[in-house]
Amino acid sequence: MSTLNYADIGDVVPTVTGERTVAGEGASDLRIGKLDRRQFLKLTGLVGGGLMLSFTTPRALANAAALRPNGYIKIDATGIVLYAKNPEIGQGVKTSLPMIVAEELDAAWGDVEVVQSTIDQNLYGVQFAGGSMSIPMNWDALRRSGAAARAMLVEAAAKRWGVEAASLSTQDSYVIHAGSGRKLKYTELAGEAAAVPVPDPQSLTLKKRDQFRLLGQRITGVDNRALVRGDPLFGIDQTLPGMQYAVYQKCPAIGGKVKSANLDEIKGMPGVSDAFVLDGNGNAMELLPGVAIIAANTWSALQAKRALKVEWDESDASKDSWSHAKAEAERLRSESGPPVVNTGDVDAAFASGAKQASGFYTYHFVSHATLEPQNCTAWFKDGALELWAPTQTPGQGIGSAAKVVGISPSKVTLHQLRCGGGFGRRLYNDFTTEAAAIAKRAGVPIKLQWTREDDMAYDLYRAGGFHQMDGSVDENGKITGWRDRFITFTNDGRRPVSGGGLSPGVFPAGLVDSVRVEQTALPWKNRCAAWRAPGSNVFGFVVQGFLDELAHLAGRDPLEVLLEVLGEPRQMGGRRGMHTGRAAGVVKLAAKEAGWGRELPDGHGLGIAFYYSHAGHIAEVAEVSVDDQKQVKVHKVTVAADVGPIVNLSGAENQMQGSVVDGLSTMTGLSVTFEDGRVEQSNFDQYPMLRMPSTPEVAVHFVDSDYPPTGLGEPALPPLAPAVCNAIFAACGHRIRTLPISEEGFSLA
Amino acid sequence: MNLKVNGEVRNLGEIDPLTPLLWALRDELGLVGAKFGCGISQCGACTVLVDGQAVKSCSYPVSAVGEGQVTTIEGLANGDGELNAVQQAWVDLDVAQCGYCQAGQIMAAEALLRTNSNPGDDDIDQAMASNLCRCGTYIRIREAVKMAAAVRHTAEAADAAE
Numbered sequence: 082m083s084t085l086n087y088a089d090i091g092d093v094v095p096t097v098t099g100e101r102t103v104a105g106e107g108a109s110d111l112r113i114g115k116l117d118r119r120q121f122l123k124l125t126g127l128v129g130g131g132l133m134l135s136f137t138t139p140r141a142l143a144n145a146a147a148l149r150p151n152g153y154i155k156i157d158a159t160g161i162v163l164y165a166k167n168p169e170i171g172q173g174v175k176t177s178l179p180m181i182v183a184e185e186l187d188a189a190w191g192d193v194e195v196v197q198s199t200i201d202q203n204l205y206g207v208q209f210a211g212g213s214m215s216i217p218m219n220w221d222a223l224r225r226s227g228a229a230a231r232a233m234l235v236e237a238a239a240k241r242w243g244v245e246a247a248s249l250s251t252q253d254s255y256v257i258h259a260g261s262g263r264k265l266k267y268t269e270l271a272g273e274a275a276a277v278p279v280p281d282p283q284s285l286t287l288k289k290r291d292q293f294r295l296l297g298q299r300i301t302g303v304d305n306r307a308l309v310r311g312d313p314l315f316g317i318d319q320t321l322p323g324m325q326y327a328v329y330q331k332c333p334a335i336g337g338k339v340k341s342a343n344l345d346e347i348k349g350m351p352g353v354s355d356a357f358v359l360d361g362n363g364n365a366m367e368l369l370p371g372v373a374i375i376a377a378n379t380w381s382a383l384q385a386k387r388a389l390k391v392e393w394d395e396s397d398a399s400k401d402s403w404s405h406a407k408a409e410a411e412r413l414r415s416e417s418g419p420p421v422v423n424t425g426d427v428d429a430a431f432a433s434g435a436k437q438a439s440g441f442y443t444y445h446f447v448s449h450a451t452l453e454p455q456n457c458t459a460w461f462k463d464g465a466l467e468l469w470a471p472t473q474t475p476g477q478g479i480g481s482a483a484k485v486v487g488i489s490p491s492k493v494t495l496h497q498l499r500c501g502g503g504f505g506r507r508l509y510n511d512f513t514t515e516a517a518a519i520a521k522r523a524g525v526p527i528k529l530q531w532t533r534e535d536d537m538a539y540d541l542y543r544a545g546g547f548h549q550m551d552g553s554v555d556e557n558g559k560i561t562g563w564r565d566r567f568i569t570f571t572n573d574g575r576r577p578v579s580g581g582g583l584s585p586g587v588f589p590a591g592l593v594d595s596v597r598v599e600q601t602a603l604p605w606k607n608r609c610a611a612w613r614a615p616g617s618n619v620f621g622f623v624v625q626g627f628l629d630e631l632a633h634l635a636g637r638d639p640l641e642v643l644l645e646v647l648g649e650p651r652q653m654g655g656r657r658g659m660h661t662g663r664a665a666g667v668v669k670l671a672a673k674e675a676g677w678g679r680e681l682p683d684g685h686g687l688g689i690a691f692y693y694s695h696a697g698h699i700a701e702v703a704e705v706s707v708d709d710q711k712q713v714k715v716h717k718v719t720v721a722a723d724v725g726p727i728v729n730l731s732g733a734e735n736q737m738q739g740s741v742v743d744g745l746s747t748m749t750g751l752s753v754t755f756e757d758g759r760v761e762q763s764n765f766d767q768y769p770m771l772r773m774p775s776t777p778e779v780a781v782h783f784v785d786s787d788y789p790p791t792g793l794g795e796p797a798l799p800p801l802a803p804a805v806c807n808a809i810f811a812a813c814g815h816r817i818r819t820l821p822i823s824e825e826g827f828s829l830a
Numbered sequence: 831m832n833l834k835v836n837g838e839v840r841n842l843g844e845i846d847p848l849t850p851l852l853w854a855l856r857d858e859l860g861l862v863g864a865k866f867g868c869g870i871s872q873c874g875a876c877t878v879l880v881d882g883q884a885v886k887s888c889s890y891p892v893s894a895v896g897e898g899q900v901t902t903i904e905g906l907a908n909g910d911g912e913l914n915a916v917q918q919a920w921v922d923l924d925v926a927q928c929g930y931c932q933a934g935q936i937m938a939a940e941a942l943l944r945t946n947s948n949p950g951d952d953d954i955d956q957a958m959a960s961n962l963c964r965c966g967t968y969i970r971i972r973e974a975v976k977m978a979a980a981v982r983h984t985a986e987a988a989d990a991a992e
Contacts, residue, residue, distance in 0.1 A: 170928060172927070305924065305925075310863070310917070311861070311863020312863075317866065351846070379853045380850065383869075451964060452931050453928070454867070500928060503928070735924065735970065739966035739967060740966070741966070742963075742965075743964075765868045772962065776966075776968040776972075779969060
């Protein structure tokens with residue numbers, strides 16, 4: 082049994098510490114200190130945070146000549162500020178969430194300044210970037226927050242003009258009295274509106290969808306101007322007065338402890354001010370043992386890290402081996418495992434089926450590879466801790482840092498910085514926890530910088546997996562039986578790793594009469610966790626690939642079989658479950674837009690796949706050609722999505738295009754392999770992500786629908802790999818059952 | 831050691847001459863637009879111009895710059911803060927997702943357009959192939975390069991007509 086504790090693995094949606102992070106008596110000194118320091122800091126992110134701090138003080142709220150009906154809006158004579166509550170990781174929420182507020186507020190988007198909010202559970206509830214949840218979790222509250230402010234501004238204007246509120250309208254940051262032709266800008270009314278009682282949010286009338294002026298438009302990201310100027314938006318860009326630069330070396334095989342290290346030699350190197358051992362706190366998700374080096378600049382720290390010699394105690398360290406796991410899976414594929422789904426009678430279906438097919442599907446571990454390597458700036462001073470962190474789960478970051486430093490979470494302030502990519506990696510706060518522990522010992526502000534090699538060696542990987550698939554069709558070509566014998570991994574010996582567990586709702590449960598899904602987990606020490614569209618990103622490949630196999634086994638059109646399996650329009654599972662009618666809708670739309678069934682050039686093939694994940698119904702059709710060197714050219718990918726109303730059309734389309742590119746990149750040549758507990762890849766030269774010349778044309782189509790909107794960071798990724806693999810089969814007759822496809826000798830043209 | 835950056839001469843003190851240009855810019859001069867991605871010239875996030883040529887500053891010793899002129903993303907806008915055509919195209923087309931690679935992408939595009947004012951798809955693909963975008967914004971990057979080229983052509987034609 083592993084001695085590492087993986088307690089936090091699997092909780093993709095974070096738990097909240099339950100304590101305020103900024104406001105309250107205990108934090109007041111810290112707040113003053115920060116405001117004083119602010120003018121010295123080259124931190125644009127912090128400036129916004131500073132503004133919000135005074136905002137959370139009740140006395141400031143009462144005295145201010147500003148309208149602050151809730152945590153999302155501040156209107157005063159100088160302008161309209163909207164606060165974005167969740168981390169921006171490239172999914173676009175720093176723009177899309179405030180757009181929702183602005184719509185109901187009836188603010189002109191050009192009048193709005195967007196500021197990243199503080200981390201404050203009382204004001205904002207849980208703040209995180211994960212599960213494509215920002216839009217669905219905040220849609221209603223943000224609309225009502227904007228509508229509340231609008232109602233207060235209208236009430237203030239009504240009072241000033243002595244007219245009925247009902248006779249007033251709003252548009253583009255003005256309250257308008259059509260009867261007299263008078264109008265007043267919100268900024269002129271803010272002081273009076275602040276005195277109006279905040280209305281009960283549930284009493285407010287929200288706009289109908291056809292009244293939207295802003296939502297559904299193409300809006301460029303609120304940070305774009307700062308981004309193209311090279312402004313210091315990211316975690317890695319932060320600097321503090323007197324700051325030192327830290328690096329941290331952990332055991333190449335996870336779980337190893339420091340026996341000894343050449344600390345004296347390292348401390349004597351140019352620019353190095355300190356080097357010390359940290360024991361770790363026993364939780365592999367928080368603080369692993371290692372050696373910290375503190376230096377005057379990044380280059381000195383990196384040089385010292387290179388010269389560091391550590392003798393590791395590997396008695397408890399990982400011995401993980403991909404080749405061993407694969408051999409185990411090869412053995413287990415013929416043995417029955419514990420069922421997750423068992424409907425009908427698969428054995429009887431197989432016995433009576435006219436035809437049977439089987440295939441052994443494999444996919445490798447992969448890394449998140451956020452382009453910004455993990456980093457965190459930390460300052461421990463006078464019993465309090467400040468963190469400048471590019472994290473997806475700031476609340477958990479505060480909790481873990483408080484624990485490792487030994488203070489109350491109320492003594493921790495976390496400044497949320499823009500993240501240079503997320504993909505699930507920054508749901509886990511090992512890097513912020515390391516920074517906190519190092520800062521406590523260092524006594525000066527430090528910026529902890531992981532190298533790319535650190536990032537690849539100490540990721541929380543998307544687990545690999547193996548599926549022995551068996552299925553049958555009857556004499557009419559209808560699918561009668563489906564068995565998915567899944568061999569996955571477990572970190573804690575109890576449950577599969579996050580993203581490595583099949584749920585009872587997995588495709589095609591409830592859609593095919595006899596379905597049996599079995600799940601067996603192999604022990605694994607290297608940390609595995611959520612990776613963009615966890616689970617779905619690999620299960621989509623397996624189930625939509627095998628469905629295509631059964632369609633061809635039956636001699637039928639894969640599109641026809643997919644629609645037949647989806648069947649009559651109905652809601653599956655709970656409110657956030659799949660709706661087969663919406664599923665069929667996007668499948669038909671993608672097929673139509675891609676010209677399914679048309680005459681194709683020689684060597685070309687079309688493949689279709691559908692997957693439901695993160696409340697998004699998405700179908701994709703890929704057109705590929707394959708040459709005799711197994712070079713695959715992806716000519717075009719057509720995406721059809723039903724995710725409810727679109728908030729920001731530009732951002733939504735960007736997410737779809739990016740998901741296609743990410744999906745193609747990952748399925749083509751990316752894998753992380755392990756031997757003797759060590760990761761065998763160390764940098765991008767061994768982890769060849771897709772580049773511009775291989776990027777296909779991507780056509781995106783959104784279904785106009787009135788369902789509640791949902792997020793788009795993830796659900797467009799899962800259908801990509803099966804659509805391309807099914808197209809490869811259509812083009813050349815080779816069935817891909819291993820990802821990346823480079824394992825089967827294929828490459829991208 | 832002195833370094834010519836964005837039209838100014840900056841003093842680096844007694845810096846280790848082998849320090850990569852990237853860390854000299856970021857740690858010593860506070861120019862953090864160029865980003866650290868891999869440290870081995872694979873991703874292009876650190877791309878800056880030396881005498882107009884795109885270089886990977888993570889693997890370019892600061893001492894190798896010599897008398898060369900370094901241009902970073904911070905040096906593209908004019909003195910009034912007006913964005914140049916490449917930057918503006920990036921904003922207009924909402925290219926970025928996370929945005930971390932985009933300073934490097936913009937500098938690579940700037941270098942391309944300085945030598946080829948009207949690049950075709952293949953020219954763009956080749957010139958931009960050394961810059962990774964983990965979010966996969968290549969489609970918009972390609973369009974933005976074309977837009978910037980077109981804007982510059984229009985501006986040049988207007989200048990010539992005067």
